[in-house]
Amino acid sequence: MDSSVAPIMIENCDHQHITTHPQKPSKKGGWNSAVFIIFVEVAERFAFYGLAGNLITYLTNVLHEPTATAAKNVSTWMGVSAIFPIFGAFIADSYLGRFKTILLASVTYFLVSPPPPPFVFCFFSPGMVLLSLAVSVIPLEYRKAAFFTALYILAVGVGGHKPCVQTFAADQFDENNPQEREAKSSFFNWWYLGIVAAASTAILVVIYIQDNVGWAAGFGVLAGALAVSLTMFLVGIKRYKKESPVGSPFSTVVQVLVAAVRKWRVSETRCGHGIYYGDEKSESFKVQKFGRTNQLRFIDKAMIIDDIDYSSKMKNPWRLCSLNQVEEVKLVVRLMPIWLGCLMFSAILVQLHTFYTKQGSTMIRSIGPNFQIPPASLQSLVGLMILVTVPIYDRIFVPLARKFTGCPSGITMLQRIGTGLFLSIINMGVAGLIEGKRVKTASEHGLMDSPKAIVPMSVWWLIPQYLISAISDVFTVVGLQELFYDQMPEAMRSMGAAAYISIIGVGTFLNSALISIVQAITVKNGDIWLGNNLNRAHLDRFYYLLAGLSAVNFCVYLWIANGFVYKKVLEDHEIIKEENFDGNWNREMKMVNDV
Numbered sequence: 175m176d177s178s179v180a181p182i183m184i185e186n187c188d189h190q191h192i193t194t195h196p197q198k199p200s201k202k203g204g205w206n207s208a209v210f211i212i213f214v215e216v217a218e219r220f221a222f223y224g225l226a227g228n229l230i231t232y233l234t235n236v237l238h239e240p241t242a243t244a245a246k247n248v249s250t251w252m253g254v255s256a257i258f259p260i261f262g263a264f265i266a267d268s269y270l271g272r273f274k275t276i277l278l279a280s281v282t283y284f285l286v287s288p289p290p291p292p293f294v295f296c297f298f299s300p301g302m303v304l305l306s307l308a309v310s311v312i313p314l315e316y317r318k319a320a321f322f323t324a325l326y327i328l329a330v331g332v333g334g335h336k337p338c339v340q341t342f343a344a345d346q347f348d349e350n351n352p353q354e355r356e357a358k359s360s361f362f363n364w365w366y367l368g369i370v371a372a373a374s375t376a377i378l379v380v381i382y383i384q385d386n387v388g389w390a391a392g393f394g395v396l397a398g399a400l401a402v403s404l405t406m407f408l409v410g411i412k413r414y415k416k417e418s419p420v421g422s423p424f425s426t427v428v429q430v431l432v433a434a435v436r437k438w439r440v441s442e443t444r445c446g447h448g449i450y451y452g453d454e455k456s457e458s459f460k461v462q463k464f465g466r467t468n469q470l471r472f473i474d475k476a477m478i479i480d481d482i483d484y485s486s487k488m489k490n491p492w493r494l495c496s497l498n499q500v501e502e503v504k505l506v507v508r509l510m511p512i513w514l515g516c517l518m519f520s521a522i523l524v525q526l527h528t529f530y531t532k533q534g535s536t537m538i539r540s541i542g543p544n545f546q547i548p549p550a551s552l553q554s555l556v557g558l559m560i561l562v563t564v565p566i567y568d569r570i571f572v573p574l575a576r577k578f579t580g581c582p583s584g585i586t587m588l589q590r591i592g593t594g595l596f597l598s599i600i601n602m603g604v605a606g607l608i609e610g611k612r613v614k615t616a617s618e619h620g621l622m623d624s625p626k627a628i629v630p631m632s633v634w635w636l637i638p639q640y641l642i643s644a645i646s647d648v649f650t651v652v653g654l655q656e657l658f659y660d661q662m663p664e665a666m667r668s669m670g671a672a673a674y675i676s677i678i679g680v681g682t683f684l685n686s687a688l689i690s691i692v693q694a695i696t697v698k699n700g701d702i703w704l705g706n707n708l709n710r711a712h713l714d715r716f717y718y719l720l721a722g723l724s725a726v727n728f729c730v731y732l733w734i735a736n737g738f739v740y741k742k743v744l745e746d747h748e749i750i751k752e753e754n755f756d757g758n759w760n761r762e763m764k765m766v767n768d769v
Contacts, residue, residue, distance in 0.1 A: 202346075202412075202413055202414060202415045203347065203348065203354075203413075204346060204347060204354060205346075206413050207346045207410055207413035207414045207415065208343045208346045208347070208361055209410075210407065210410030210413065210414075211339060211410070211414075212343065212364060212365060212368050213368075213403075213406045214276075214280075214339060214407045215339050215365065215368060215369060216368045216369070217372070217399045217406065218280075218335060218339070218399075218400065219372040219376075220373070220376045220380075220399045221376070221396040221400050221403070222332065223372065223373040223377060223553075224377070224381070224392070224396045224399070225328070225393070225396060226248070226252060226527055227373075227376065227377045227380075227381055227553050228380075228381045228384050228385070228548070228550040229248050229251070229527070230245060230527065230528050230550075231384075231531065231535075231548075231549065231550055232309075233248070234532075236389065237317075237318055237321070240706055241532060241705070241706050241708075242693055245528040245529065245532075245686075245689060246689050246690065248524075248527055248528055249528065249682040249683065249685045249686040250682070250683065250686055251325050251326070252524060252527070252678070253680065253681075253683040254329045254679065255328070255333070255336075256332075256336075256678040256679025256682065257676055258329055258332060258333025258334075259332065259333050259334075259337035259671070259672035259675045260337075260672045260673070262275060262279065262333040262334040262335070262337050262338065262668075262672065263337035263668035263671065263672035264424075264669065265334070266334075266337065266338045267669060271416060271418055272338040272339075272342040272345070272416075272417065273342065273414060275334050275338050276334070276342060276407065277407065278334060279331050279333070279334025279335035279338075280335060280400070280403060280404045282327070282330055282331035282334065305321065305325070305328065305393050305397075306390060306394050306396075306397055308320035308323075309321065309389040309393055310388075310390035336672075337668045337669070338668055340365060340655070341659065341667045341668050341671050342414075343361065343365065344361060345415060345417055345667075346415055347361065362652065362655065366564065366651075366655070367561060367564060370557045370560045370561055371557070371561065373553075373557050374556075374557030374561070376396075377550060377553045378554045379395075380395055380396060381550045381551050382548055382551065384548075385550075386548075426495075426499050426502060426503065426663075426665075427502075427503050429476075429491050429492055429495055429499070430473060430495045430499055430500055430502075430503040431473070431503065433475070433492060433494060433495050434472060434473050434474075434475045436492070436493055437475040437476065437478060438472070440475055440478050440480045442474070442475075442478050449477050449478065449497060450478075450479050450489075450494055450495070450496055450497070451496060451497050452497065452498055452499075463743065464498055464501035464502070464741060464742060464743060465501075465742035465743070466501065466742075467501065467739050467741075467742060468739075469504065469508065469739050470508070473500055473503055473504055476494070476499070476503075477495055477497050477499070479494065501742075502663040502666075505661055505662060505741055506662070506666070508661070508738060508739065509658065509661060509670075509673065511734040511738075512591075512657065512734060515595075515727065515730055515731035516591065516595070516654060516677050516681075516731070517680055517681045517684055517727075518598075518684070518720075518723055518724045519594065519598050519646075519677075519681065519724070520678045520680070520681025520682060520684075521682070521685040521720065522602060522720055522724060523598075523643070523647075523678065524681065524682045524685050525605070525685075525717075525720075526556060526640075526643060527553070530552070530553070530605075530636065530639065530640070531549045531550050531552070531553070532549070533609065533612065533636060533708065533713070534547075534549040534633050534636055535549040536612070536616075536625075536627075536629050536708055536709070537612065537631050537632065537635070537636070538630065539633045547633065549633075552633065552640060553640070555637060555640040555644070556640050556641075556644040556647065558644075559640070559641050560644045560647055560648055563644060563645055563648045564652075586740075587653050587656050587657040588653075588657070588735040588738055589735075590652070590653035591653040591657065591731075591735075592732065592735060593646075593649040593650075594648070594649030594651070594653065595646075595650060595724070595727070595728050595731055597642055598642075598643075598646045598650070599724045599725050599728060600642055601639055601642040601646060602718070602720045602721035603718070603721045604638050605639040605714075605717045606714040606715070606718045607714075608635055608638065608639060609713050609717060612629055612631055612635070613709060615629050615631045616709040621709060623709070624709070625707035625710075629709070655674055658670040658671065658673050659671065659674075661740065688719075688720075688723075692704060692716060692719070696712075703715050703716050704716060
């Protein structure tokens with residue numbers, strides 16, 4: 175890799191990361207440990223995309239599912255795979271920590287294991303090994319059930335692996351060290367490039383093996399990749415910095431909301447005795463200190479000291495919370511509208527693995543007299559384009575944009591995400607035009623009733639829609655990764671990663687729902703849009719529908735993003751160290767907390 179590639183900056187124009195107390199240098203962490211975790215993710219993503227990229231082909235050609243049903247099954251599985259990380263993140267943040275959760279999830283992905291300790295029973299099951307057996311050894315009458323069982327066991331493995339790996343790798347860099355903070359920015363670059371390289375290789379190599387050698391051989395290669403992933407993770411075990419779990423990440427959120435509701439009639443100026451800033455023992459200096467923001471003022475009531483708090487010598491955490499706790503909850507609440515505003519993007523993203531592949535299977539894919547491109551391998555165009563686009567983004571776009579905006583990262587994270595959302599609308603419009611051209615060509619050659627015939631139109635016509643998908647990914651996907659890592663409270667960063675991933679999951683469920691609705695309406699009207707015969711179907715209209723819905727969604731996103739407030743992290747000299755009521759009440763509270 176070229177070390178001169180400029181880093182993707184996770185800072186934005188509206189907030190800043192703060193240097194607090196200097197830390198002693200540690201032999202653990204940094205690039206020495208992060209590089210092992212990157213290789214773990216590369217191997218895991220190789221296996222995942224080697225499976226997901228050609229799944230619709232297996233379902234339609236081997237299990238003989240109708241095209242629309244297969245597309246819904248792919249969307250549902252990918253959705254479940256993206257929803258389970260919420261549970262994995264909860265277990266990691268609350269009980270096990272990220273290291274143990276990754277280890278258990280990696281075992282789940284690959285093979286069968288003995289019964290596990292409490293809290294983690296769901297992470298141990300047969301994984302890729304069962305999938306390989308399902309396509310080869312298991313009798314035909316049980317094959318479909320075994321195949322889908324293995325698929326959803328793998329989804330459980332993804333649930334433990336995905337939310338923790340990137341966060342665990344980013345944790346290897348000390349945010350209080352300027353050099354390591356800069357290295358962390360560069361880390362996001364290499365992380366994303368590694369994922370893209372793995373996905374592209376899997377789509378080119380594994381899918382070719384599946385189509386030309388056999389499904390068992392193809393899935394066997396994926397099992398080998400997962401074995402390499404687990405081995406690499408164990409090799410670096412002595413280099414990792416491991417954070418201990420801090421308890422349920424939801425407890426603070428619930429306490430703050432309950433306290434705010436209980437004080438809904440309290441006024442800071444009329445009924446209050448000031449603001450509770452916390453005490454030094456309960457809120458360590460290692461935790462980021464946030465400045466007060468003016469959004470979501472109702473939640474501020476949780477930190478107002480009312481008459482009941484003032485007369486009590488013991489702080490009730492369900493009645494009184496610190497400013498820092500309140501601002502942490504605001505961070506979570508502010509991200510929820512952004513989460514909703516990106517669902518249509520992921521509904522469009524899943525077309526890469528479903529209808530794009532079916533389009534390509536009907537077109538001329540020959541390169542020379544003896545080689546045909548597997549339809550699913552066209553997805554590698556996205557990865558290859560991303561590998562080219564990311565360095566261009568960093569080395570050309572960011573410096574150029576910085577001159578106009580004054581922002582270290584060129585544009586803010588929300589602007590980056592919005593750019594990708596806009597490109598996804600263009601993508602669906604282009605895809606609809608190309609599909610209309612394909613159907614017209616089929617009609618001109620009398621192939622409308624020959625669904626298995628190859629339409630005399632080169633598959634390279636699909637390049638524009640794949641390339642626009644790649645560019646929109648560079649903007650939106652990386653932007654979401656940065657936003658949900660950077661803007662979440664430190665104790666909930668695994669949950670932040672899971673929240674970003676769940677956008678993909680819920681978006682795929684949204685796509686499945688749209689397919690079902692479109693099927694129901696068009697079948698009733700006798701003009702099927704998504705039939706098995708793509709030449710008679712109206713896939714172009716479905717693409718235009720997605721473009722229209724995305725345009726409406728984009729307008730809503732612009733409204734949400736315009737009101738978004740980035741977190742405000744205080745410098746050491748800005749941290750307010752007030753003691754209300756001549757210090758008496760806060761000193762009494764500290765004495766009680768010390769008991």
